[in-house]
Amino acid sequence: MKEETSWMETPLYSMMGKILDVLILSVLFWVSCIPVFTAGASLSALYVNCLKIAEDRQSYVFQGFFRAFRNHFKRATSAWLVMLGIGIGLAIDGYYCIFGKGFWSYAFRWAFLVLLAAYLAVFTYLFPLAARCIVSTKRLFVMSYVMALKELPKTILMIGISISCIAFGLFVYQPAVIAAPGIIALIHSYLFKQIFKKYHLDIPEPEREEDGNIEETGENQ
Numbered sequence: 036m037k038e039e040t041s042w043m044e045t046p047l048y049s050m051m052g053k054i055l056d057v058l059i060l061s062v063l064f065w066v067s068c069i070p071v072f073t074a075g076a077s078l079s080a081l082y083v084n085c086l087k088i089a090e091d092r093q094s095y096v097f098q099g100f101f102r103a104f105r106n107h108f109k110r111a112t113s114a115w116l117v118m119l120g121i122g123i124g125l126a127i128d129g130y131y132c133i134f135g136k137g138f139w140s141y142a143f144r145w146a147f148l149v150l151l152a153a154y155l156a157v158f159t160y161l162f163p164l165a166a167r168c169i170v171s172t173k174r175l176f177v178m179s180y181v182m183a184l185k186e187l188p189k190t191i192l193m194i195g196i197s198i199s200c201i202a203f204g205l206f207v208y209q210p211a212v213i214a215a216p217g218i219i220a221l222i223h224s225y226l227f228k229q230i231f232k233k234y235h236l237d238i239p240e241p242e243r244e245e246d247g248n249i250e251e252t253g254e255n256q
Contacts, residue, residue, distance in 0.1 A: 053088050053221070056096050060084055061217035063100045075115025075162065079107035081220050082166035082227075089224035103166070111165050113172045118158055125151060156183035159193050163227050167236055186230055193223050 060081055067077040080103035084096060125147070132144040160179035164170075170178070183190045200219050204212035230236075 056084070056088060057217035057221050058214055059096050059217075060100060060220070061214045063097070064216045065213065067100075067104060071119075072112060072116065073104075073108075075111035075113075075118075075165075076104050076108040078115070078162040078220075079111040079165045080104040081216060082163045082224065083107070085217065085220040085224040086163070086166060086227065088221060089228045107165060110172055110175070111162065114161055114165060114175055117172075117176075118154075118161065121154060125154060153180075155194050155197075156180075156190050159183065159190060159197070159223070163223065167227075167231060182230065182234070189226050189230060193226060196222055 064077050064081045067080070068074045080100045083103035084099050087093070087099070128143070128147050129151070132147045157176065157179045160182050161175060164175055164178050164182075168175070168178070197219050200211075200215045204210075204215045
């Protein structure tokens, strides 16, 4: 019994547990995204749990995911629908810029790239912030934009990580797509752990709630 307890306390056992949790969270994410409009709540629930893993807080994966999904549904869905609409608009513009001909097609290509970079930057921060802060949807967008600019090196790194993981799953090893959401969210969460601490959005032990949210206060505004 003592040897079994010692094994469960080793870093290897902890790492294996985190890997298993990430795989389970990825599957839960894909399942809860089946109706496309729920993707925002799914992303927020995914980040709630991945932030707990990154912060070495106890997380009951199934219970925690669905509780966070329910609690964040309204705000996260509103944010997702806005981003989905903008994304569709960018996709149409991108198609015109790539396949269109003439001067204006070439000129708009650069504007499209700038808008796409801004979109990816805001998207990277939006749902982790929704997982951490209880603020309005409008404020979520403002916070995402400001943090993305202030933390530009980390923003570029996280976008690169996301694109690399997705590309690996799509073009190199397709089954990796299943685990990609959890892997991306967990790697991002270790970076967000540093960012949130810098902006006083880390959670002191006595103030930690079940979902790990911080309400909007004067300090966090």
